[in-house]
Every structure is written in structure tokens, then in C-alpha cells.
Amino acid sequence: MAAVKTSPAVIPHDETHFGYVVFIAAAAAMGGFLFGYDSAVINGAVTGIQKHFNVGANQTGFAVAAALIGSAIGAWIAGQLADRIGRVRVMLLAALLFTVSGIGAGLPFNIWDLAFWRVIGGLGIGIASVIAPAYIAEVAPPAYRGRLGSLQQMAIVLGIFVSQLVNYALAQAAGGKSENHLWGLGAWQWMLLMEVGPAVLYGALGFIVPESPRYLIAIGQDERAREVLTKVEGHEDTTARIAEIRAVVASDRRSNWRDLLGPSGRILGIVWIGIGLSVFQQFVGINVIFYYSSLLWQSVGINEANSLLISVSTSLVNIVGTIVAILVIDRIGRKPLALIGSAGMAVSLGVAAWAFSYATGTGSNAHIPSDEGTVAIVAAHVYVFFFAMSWGVVVWVMLGEMFPNRIRALALSIAASAQWMANFAITQSFPSMSRWDLSGAYIIYACFAAVSIPFVAFLVRETKGKALEQMG
Numbered sequence: 001m002a003a004v005k006t007s008p009a010v011i012p013h014d015e016t017h018f019g020y021v022v023f024i025a026a027a028a029a030m031g032g033f034l035f036g037y038d039s040a041v042i043n044g045a046v047t048g049i050q051k052h053f054n055v056g057a058n059q060t061g062f063a064v065a066a067a068l069i070g071s072a073i074g075a076w077i078a079g080q081l082a083d084r085i086g087r088v089r090v091m092l093l094a095a096l097l098f099t100v101s102g103i104g105a106g107l108p109f110n111i112w113d114l115a116f117w118r119v120i121g122g123l124g125i126g127i128a129s130v131i132a133p134a135y136i137a138e139v140a141p142p143a144y145r146g147r148l149g150s151l152q153q154m155a156i157v158l159g160i161f162v163s164q165l166v167n168y169a170l171a172q173a174a175g176g177k178s179e180n181h182l183w184g185l186g187a188w189q190w191m192l193l194m195e196v197g198p199a200v201l202y203g204a205l206g207f208i209v210p211e212s213p214r215y216l217i218a219i220g221q222d223e224r225a226r227e228v229l230t231k232v233e234g235h236e237d238t239t240a241r242i243a244e245i246r247a248v249v250a251s252d253r254r255s256n257w258r259d260l261l262g263p264s265g266r267i268l269g270i271v272w273i274g275i276g277l278s279v280f281q282q283f284v285g286i287n288v289i290f291y292y293s294s295l296l297w298q299s300v301g302i303n304e305a306n307s308l309l310i311s312v313s314t315s316l317v318n319i320v321g322t323i324v325a326i327l328v329i330d331r332i333g334r335k336p337l338a339l340i341g342s343a344g345m346a347v348s349l350g351v352a353a354w355a356f357s358y359a360t361g362t363g364s365n366a367h368i369p370s371d372e373g374t375v376a377i378v379a380a381h382v383y384v385f386f387f388a389m390s391w392g393v394v395v396w397v398m399l400g401e402m403f404p405n406r407i408r409a410l411a412l413s414i415a416a417s418a419q420w421m422a423n424f425a426i427t428q429s430f431p432s433m434s435r436w437d438l439s440g441a442y443i444i445y446a447c448f449a450a451v452s453i454p455f456v457a458f459l460v461r462e463t464k465g466k467a468l469e470q471m472g
Contacts, residue, residue, distance in 0.1 A: 021139060021232055025148045027205040028135045029155035031091060031128030034098045034198055036159025038067065038121045040290040040315075041191050044167025044308055047298070048178035048188030053111045061431040064291055066115040067122035068424035074126020075416035079134070081127070086219075087135045087212045090127060095203035097124035099196055106185075106193030121195075122420075130416050133400035134408075138212045139232055149397040150326040157322045157388060159198075160290055161315035167191050168308040176303075217242060218249045259407045260414075271411050273459055274399060278419035280452040281395045284345055285445030286387050287423055288430050289314060289380060296434070302373075310377060317381050321388025334394045335462045341390020342452045348383035349446035352376055357439035391452075395419075401463040 042049075042064050050060050074094075082090045101121030108114035132152045140148040167178070174180035174187035182190060213232070216225035222242055229238040260271050288296065293314060297307035329337060355376035359368040368376065403411040433441040 018144075021144075021148065022151075024139060024209045024232075025136045025151050026155075027209045028087075028091065028132045029151040030198070030202045030205055031094055031124075031132045032152040032155030033159040033162075034094075034195065034202055035125045035128050036156035036161075037163045037195055037198060038098060038101070038125055038159075039287070040160040041163040041167065041195065042067075042118075043291050043293055043311055044164065044171060044178055045188035045191045046292065048186050049111070049114065051179040052186055052188070053114075055111050058432065059111055061428045063111055063115045063118060065424050065427040066118040067125060068420050068427060070119035070122025070124075071126035071129065072122075072417045072420035072424065074123040074128075075130050075420055076126070076413050078127045078130035078416075079410060079413040082131055082134065082215075086215050087131055087138075088206055088209060090131050091135075091209075092203055092206040094124040094127040094131065095199055095206055097121065097127070098199035098202065102193055102195035102199055105195075106189045106191075124199075126416065126420060129396075129419075130413055133396050134412060135212055137400040138214050144330070147326055147330055149400055150322070150329060150393050152396050153393040154319075154322050154326060157315070157318040157392070161312070161319055163191075164308070164311045164315045166194050168312050170194075171308055213242075214245055214249065217245050222246075260410065268407075269459075270403060271407070271414065274402060274411055274415035275418040276455055277395050277398060277460070278415045279422045280448060280455060281391050282419055282422035282426055283445070283448040284349070284387065284391070284452070285426060285430075285442070285448075286384075286392070287427055288441075288445075289384060291427055292430055292434075293380075296438075297377075314381055314384050317384050318388045318392075321385040322393060324389040325393035329393060329397065333462050334398050335456060335460055337390045338394045338456045338460065339453060341386045341394070342449055342456060344386030344390075345383055346446050346449040346453070348379045348386060349442055349449055352379035352383065353439045353442035353446060355379060356442055359438060398460075398463055402461070 046060060046064060049055070049063060053059075055063075074097075078090060081093070097120055101117050101124060104117030105114055105121065108117060132155075133149055136149050136152065170182060170187045170190050171178050174182040178186070178188040178191070180187055185193075210228040210231070211224070213225040213228045216222070216228065225242060225245070226238050229241055233241070260267050293307065293311045297310050302310070325337060352375075355368070355372045358372040399412055399415050430441065
């Protein structure tokens, strides 16, 4: 699923053509919206799920994390599927998985049935997490690739925000509690069912966007590729571009495991760096905020309605941070952003850990002093901002850019799968860790944020402004 070289000479300056590029990139990133919605909607539903099925922390943690099992599998197979059936058909498959999952998860028979449908939705998340950045990288010129690639993360954070807004609105309509009934179903069920709407829209957009020119040329459909290139790049004469792409395709072959090995027989360092970026992005604990923040704030004495409102505000901060990243990523580069974000997260997580150390009691008797509670809320928002303006965007952009052409599809799938497995580990462990020592959990996340600083400083290479063919 390697992307083609796009020279500065063909960067579209015509606003009509650039607008078209933005449209198809945004349509591809709609998978990111569903990725964000499906991942985070469980945050508002989790209390209702616990009470409806009368389950404890371990079963709750598995039901929440089950989507991540599917995500790892989906990410693993997405690259090969895209090379076999095309990028657009893979998007349509993801849309179908999201639709089916939304219906099944909203109408489960028991906790294990819910977990099954969460796995199905996770397959869609994993596929979308790979196909969107790869597709966007193939259609976007280098000068705009960072910003267009950032649309994936913007869509993710919008999906998170909308899910939290929907959760809050539905809970309020049901009397402030997600377990209460609304229109014949539990409010938490409506939260999950609402995913069907954007999933259907994603599928509809999949019938509108063009196939990647690189894939079309790879399967011998040069005329279709010519039409797409004309619309995307704004030049009538695309003969040279098609020849350029065909030359790259001819030199390519489907990557296999051996391609990931260096002369010494060990896995290439660039693959390990991609895995490291993915793992660090999750081990700083960001998805604890988006999956469990309602439980997190309830665990220190804040009621469910107010905890859902806090979740909405953190999602809004997430959007602001992502906008900042989009505005500066092609100006100051990926690496500086990651370093700034790591430092900001380490400090804010440390402050949150200090504040949570003052929490006392459990369950309905949980309490945190007013001053420390305010500090914890502010620190959590600062942490989300630093993540959003750095690692949230940088990792997805770099994973679409950093690997050599010959291994890009396979290496991207491996890195994305590693990300989902790391996400599963954090998501599954947090309910038990928070009952053991909430402050200790945040100290661990702060340590990972701190360790990510030397990792980025000494091992990660800048990719700003480089054509994809220069990665090696």
C-alpha cells in the first residue's frame, strides 16, 4: 500500500482542485470519526452497562477493551486487503462493520454478546486506522500532506467530542443516569445505537470518492487513474505522472516478512521505531480519559451527570489541541511537536497523580478535597491539550510517512496493530489499577511520557516536507 512520489511541480494551486483533494481526504477521514465515536462512546455507557448486567471491574474492563482486540486484527489485515481489493472497497467494508456493530452493541443479550459486537466494531476501527492515513498520503502533495493527514486525527477527536455530547444529552434526557430508560431502551443503549447514522454516511461517501491513482495503475486501469489525477492535481497532461507512478509500481512488489529484516537478520530499526511511537502514544494513558473519564471522576466523588459534562469539556479541549497541531505541523515539524507534547504530558500527569493522591473512600463514599479536585480537573484538561497538539496527530502522520515504499503497507499494519495491543493493555488494566491506587496509575503514565522524550530526541527522524520516495 505504498504511496507514490508527488513532486512539488504538481502541487495543486487551483482552489477548485485543492478543494477536491480536501474533500476526498475528509471523506476518507470519516473513518476516523467513527474510530473516535466507537472508541469513546463506551465512556458514557459504561456505568449503565455495569448496572444493567450487574458486572464488576474485570468484566467491565473486558467489554470496553474488547473493541481493541478487533482493532488489532483489523489493522493487521487492512494493508493486505487494500492491496488486493482497493482502498475504497476497504473503506466500504469498514462502514459495514461499524453499522452492524452499532446495532448489535446497542441491543445486546448479555455482557459477552456486547463484547462480541465491540470486537466487530473494533475490526472497523482497525481497518479505518490504517486505510485513511495511507489513502490520504497517496493523494496528498508533500507540501500539504501533514495538514491533510491531520484530518484523520481531527476526525477522530470530533468523533470523540460528538460521542461525549451525545452521551451527556441522552443521560440528561433520561434523568441524569445512563441506566435509566428512554424511548423503551436504556439511555446507554441509545448511546451505542447512535453510531449507525455516521456509519451509513461513511458508506455513502465511499461510493463518491475516487480510487487511489496508484492502485488503479497497479491493476492496469490507466484511464481511470488519468481522470483521478486530473481532478486531484489540476493538470490536463498527466502522462508524465502516470509514467512516474507506473515506474514505482513496477519496482514494487508485495512486501513480506523478510523485507522487514536487515542484513543481520534482525528486524529493521525503522520498524521498531514505528512500533515504539505507537506504544508510547497509548502508554501515556490517553484513552483512560476517553474510555473511563465518567468512572474516573465518579471514583473521586463527582456525580455521573457532572462527570459526563467534564468528559464533554475534555473532548472540546482535544479538538482545540488538534487544530493547533494542524496549523503548525508542516511549519515546525513532527519531531519538535512530539517533544513539546511529551514534556507537557509528563508534567500535567505528574500534577494529576499528586491531586488524586488526596482521594479517599471508594464507590458512593469516594471523595476528593475541593482544591485538589480542581487541580485534578485542570491537570487532566492540560494533559489532553498537550496530547492532542502533539502525539495525537504526529504519530498518525508519521506512520503514514516514515516507512520505505517497499515495506510501507506491512510496517504500517504492524505498527498500528502494536498500538491497538498497547491500547488494550491500558484499557483492560485501568479499572483494576484505579481501585488499587488511582494516583499510582497516573504516576506510571507520567513516567512513560517522560521516557518518550529521549526516545523521540535520539531515535525518531523528521519527515516534514520529504517526498514519500525519500523515506528509507
